[in-house]
Structure formats: structure tokens, C-alpha cells
Amino acid sequence: MSADHSLRATGTYINSNLNGQPYKAFVPSRLPPDPPLHLDHELVTLRDRALVALGELKGITRILPDARLFLYQYVRKEALLSSQIEGTQSSLSDLLMFELDEAPGVPLDDVREVSNYMDALEHGLQRLRGGFPISLRLLREMHEHLLRRGRGSSKAPGEFRRTPVWIGGPSPDRAQFVPPPADHVQPCLDALEKFLHATDDSISPLARAGLAHVQFETIHPFLDGNGRLGRLLIVLMLCDAGLLDEPSLYLSLFFKSRRDEYYQRLDAVRTQGDWEGWLRFFFEGIASTSGQAVDTAQRLLQLFNGDRERLRAAGRIAGTALQLHDSFTRHPLRTIPKLSKELGLSKPAIMRGLDAMQSLGMLREITGKKRYKVFAYQTYLDILSEGAQPL
Template sequence: MRVTGSYVISTTLGESVRAFVPHALPPATPVLDASSYAELNRTAELSLARLQGVAGLVPSIDWLLYSAIRQEALLTSQIEGTQATLIDLFDKEAGLTVSNTDDVEEVTNYLRAFRWTQDTLRDPKGLPMSVRLMRQAHRLLMDGARGAGRQPGELRKSQNWIGGTRPGNAVFVPAPPEHVSALLADLESFIHQVDTQDTLPPLVRIGLVHAQFETIHPFLDGNGRIGRLLIAALMEQWGLLSQPLVYVSAYLKQHQSEYYQRLSAVRTDGDWEGWVAFFLEGVARAADTAERGIVALASLINTDRRRLLQAPKITPASLRLFELLPLMPIFSIDQVCERLNTTFPTATAAVKTLEALGIVVEQTGQKKNRHFSYQAYVQLLSS
């Protein structure tokens, strides 16, 4: 059996526990068995390539990114227990009051952290994938009421544990805090290791990075979300997707129990092969799901556009508004005025045209402060 780390005694809350210190990547003694992942990796890479191709069906890549990034933000947060829904997120962006403010704030924080990470990695003068970048992403993720006491952007200075009510009955105890900095430095070195790039496929390396990050658990909170953010960021950086169109968190949430079991088996049984196989299967499934979603989205938008173009009262403003709907599926007249840079009467007329065709639906039942929804689009993304 492969040994993937060692145990050291750590004392926390008056209890002595065995904390796990992982060996540096890549897996060794034995090395990762290529025959266990070769076919799964090929399937996952083909699924990502098809997804990239199908994205061309939709006139604007921004439409796809708007929904895909929000789906990932929502699902990765839900894995950690956040109860916010996609409609909550759309309502918040439309300026509506939402009841679960803290949950929605956690999701929007993930969006900010993800966008910042993506922009930084794309900027020739920005930070590379590094511990410093992870810490800044964590600072953005934990911004706000819930994260204020969780040391945003700081590596933990105390012993943490996963599962259980106290350290002594925990499911897993990560490395003591004095080991964290060196472990992350090793992980950063692996990410940039040239010889590994020649021997291990990019998706396999991403799977290894994610599992190792979760095992180190370097922050007091938010480790799962930052670890899953790394998946999307590295997919783009290592040329698997030009845009973050796939949301792997959907698969991980659907198979949450196995997700945690596979990570645990790496530590207890040295089963890197089992984890990598699970991860590659998840990437392929997530890419296939995203591909079907794009086809459905393209079909819906094309059908509704044809209806609008055939309408007798179509105006340039109503057509421009329609093109904006996938980027603001819930909206007010004032927001239409701002986005179209037009007058209130012109914006109102444009909305009425879409409302008469059943493309948008008024939500409030009021005469003032009305909000409208691209209902079919919202339902499609929420299904």
C-alpha cells in the first residue's frame, strides 16, 4: 500500500490528536498508475473539447459565462451548507431584497474571488498561480460578516479539524499550523514543475492539486471553495478550456459523500488512483452537462429571438433589450434605462413588447417599482 503522509502529535483544546502531514506531490512509491486513468483522461479531455466547440452555438460567450460562473459559485457554496438559490442571486443583482442575505453574500464573494483570480492569471503583470494568489482569493471570499473572524487571507495559526464535535472525535485532522507554509510551498512547486508537466496530463495534475490542497486545509474556513476555485482556474491556465464554462461542483455536490470518501482514502489507504478516476469522471460528466445546457440555452434564445423579430411592434430598443436578458434575467425599468442608455418611456415600451410576447413576465403585480423576469431562462438554469 502506498503511504501518502505521516502523522504527528498535535495538541489542541487540551487534547492530543494525530495530525496528518502529506508527502509532497506527485504520488510516489509507487508512482501513479497511468493505466488507471489513461482512458478516463482521454474521455474527459474530449468532453471538454466538445464543450468548447458547442459554445460557438451561442452568439455571445458572455451569456454562457454569466450563467456558468454563477452556477459554479452557487454549487460550490451549497456543498459547504449555503442555502442560497440561483433566483436569490438574480434577485440580489436586480436590487431586490433577499431574506437570506448572508448566504447570498457568500455566493457573491465567491464570484468576486473567482473573477479576481481569473483576471490576475490572465494579466501578464499579474500574480502567477501561487500561495500569494490563493491568500488574496481567500481574502475576497471571506469578506463580510461571516468571514470577519476567520482570518481572511491568512494561513491558519491554530489546529483545525474536519468532522466530529471536538478534535478527539474528528474525522480528519490536517497538519499542525507550523507545517502549513512549507506544505503550500511544495504544492506551488508542483504546480510549476516542468518535468511533471511532461509525464502527467493536465487534468490529472489538477485533480492531484485539489486533493492536496484539501488535505493541507490551510485556512480556518473556506478551504473547500478555494480548492474548487483552483480547479476552474487551472483548467483555463493549462489550456483545457479558454473560458470557465464547466462547473465541476455540480458533480461533486451530487456525489458529495463519495467526494469526501475518495479524498479520505488518499490519506488512509494511499488510493490516489481511486481519487483521480473519480475526479476525471466528474470532469467528463460536468462537461457533458454543460454542453447539454448550452444547447438548451441556444435553442431557447434562438426561438425567442425569432418570435421577437416576427412581432409587428418590434423596435431597436426591444431587440437590444432582448440581447441583454441573459446577462440580467431579472430587472427593473430603471436598469433597462441604464443599460440601454435610453429614456424611461423608450425602456418601458421595449419591456412591454417583450411582455406582450410572453418572453418576460412582471413579478411584483405592482404599478410602481416593478421587476420583470426572463422566466423561461431562469427556469432553464434552475432545473
């Protein structure tokens, strides 16, 4: 850690008041940090390890027989985890049930939040691929997708805030942290946008994504959804810099599992200028999560190949069962009507195939109902759900 980071002016406190009650709001200094970052040997090693892990993740999504398969699930897992950090109580099964339109008892507002997150990510990536830069306009567009339905829809989707916000506590004078007053939000964001596009400050794309995330969270430019959008910004920046081809990183798993440290690190930047401590944590998270994603992809490949081999040996029903298996690899939860519509097979044929797969222990019926049955490719779902249980 740099000996002089404690001398950094990380921002200034501004006197403000709400309903006659005075409080201090924090306005962050513009990036990059001043004095400059001190990347010691440990930090450089961590950064390089993170870059290697990202390279491996990028590589495995290129050699998979169907990369879309894994991305479909990775994006859902990241959306779920990011929403759970904000208190959402949905599980991966809830989300997949919601998408099946078979969602009795699923906490709808929670699942909508996760679904909105996926829309926002998809929108951001499409815009990037169409040549649109990461910009304040793009962040506003993504925010609109993030809050368009469900709980946040009354919190000015797509609009920067015009009123104060505070974090932790009943009022700003008793809050844990108070972001910049509303009239400082736009200047702070303009400076952040310049930093996103800077090319002359010798900061690596990976470190830039880490610094930008903290700055965005500190500015807290929206009334709601800042945490989720700030985590989306990381993935977007990594894709934009070419460090990832696809959003195959579920970094929120790391933030969720070390939630207290995540918030402590953000605070230490604001109170002590400890950008190096944050980057150490951030690089470790990138390396760890990339490694887990590669491991997950390899385990799923092994599972699918092994199960296909077992189905090929299943006799006359093998052809039907293999078609069903193919469908379950795309969506781990399926219903008979959905399978029938997708595969063009008769219901009796599908039921025989499902029976064969159940007898091999691959599938489990999860509703216990006589009608409207939902079948789960259980081992697949278990692997995907690791770490994705609500907090």
C-alpha cells in the same frame, strides 16, 4: 486500480494536543504519489474522454455570438454551487436579485459569499492573464477576496492559519479528520507549490489539477473557505494549462450531486492511498460537467434565436421588444428603471415591449408588487437554475 496503491504512505499522523486533550493530526506526503500512479486502460479512457469534453466546451465558448453572455451566468452558477456545498442556502434568483439591488428577503450573508467567490475567481484569472503564476501568494490574494465581506471576514482573510482546525466533530480528539498542525502548514504548502510547477514527473495537466485539489483540501491551510478555494484552484489550473479559455466549467454541480462520494473519495486517498479511485471520479466529473455546459449553451442559443424570431413577428413593437430581449439575454432579471437607463428608452415604450414579451410567455413578473417590479426571462432562468437549488 493499482494493486499496490494500498502500500502507499499517504502521510503520517502526528501527536498533538489542544487544551491538554491529545489528538492525532494528519500530515500528507508530498506529491506526486509514491509508488507512482497506475493509469490502467479504464482510467486512461476516462481521462481522454474528459479531455475531449473539455475541448468541446472550449470550442463552443469560441463560436458563441457573445461568449461573455454565457460566462457571466456560468461563473455565477459555479459560485452558487460551490457555496451550496458549504451549506449556503441561496438560489440563482437570490443572487441575481442581489445584483439588481432589489434584494428584500434575500439571505444577505449567503449571497455575499457567492458574490465573493466570483470576485476571487475574477481576481485569480486577471492575475494569470497578466503573467502571474499560480502560487501560494496568488492563493492568499484570492482567499482575501473570498472572505472579505460577510460571514468569513473574521477568519483571517488572506492569512494561512496559525491554529489547529478539524473537520466533523466537536473537538479534534473526536473529529472525522484533523489536517496538519499549524507549524506543518507552510512546509506542506511549499511542497504543493513545487508540485504545481513541476514539469518532469509525466503527470498530465488534468491529473495534476485533480491531485492538487485533494492535497489542498487535506492541508486545509486557512481557517475558513478551504473547500471553495480548493474548487477554484481546479478551474484556475485548467485555464492556466490551456485546457479551458474561460471558467466555463461548473464542476461543483457534480461534487454537489455526489457529495457523499466526493468526501469518501477524499478520505480514501488519505486512508488507503487510493489516488486512482479519486482520479476516476474526478475525470468522470470533468467529462459529465463539460458535456452539460455544452448542452446548456446549445439550448440557450436555441431559446434566444427562437424567441427573437417570435419577436420579429410582433408588429410595430418588434424593434423595442428585440432591444429588451437583448438586455434580458445579458441578465435574466431586469427592472423598468434598469432597462430605461441601459437602453435609453422611455418608460411607456419599455412597458409596451414588456407587455408584448409577457403575452408571448417569455417574461414573468416575479414580485407581485405594483411598484419595484422585477421581470424574469423565465425559461432562461429555468435552464440556468438546473441543479442549482439549495441542498
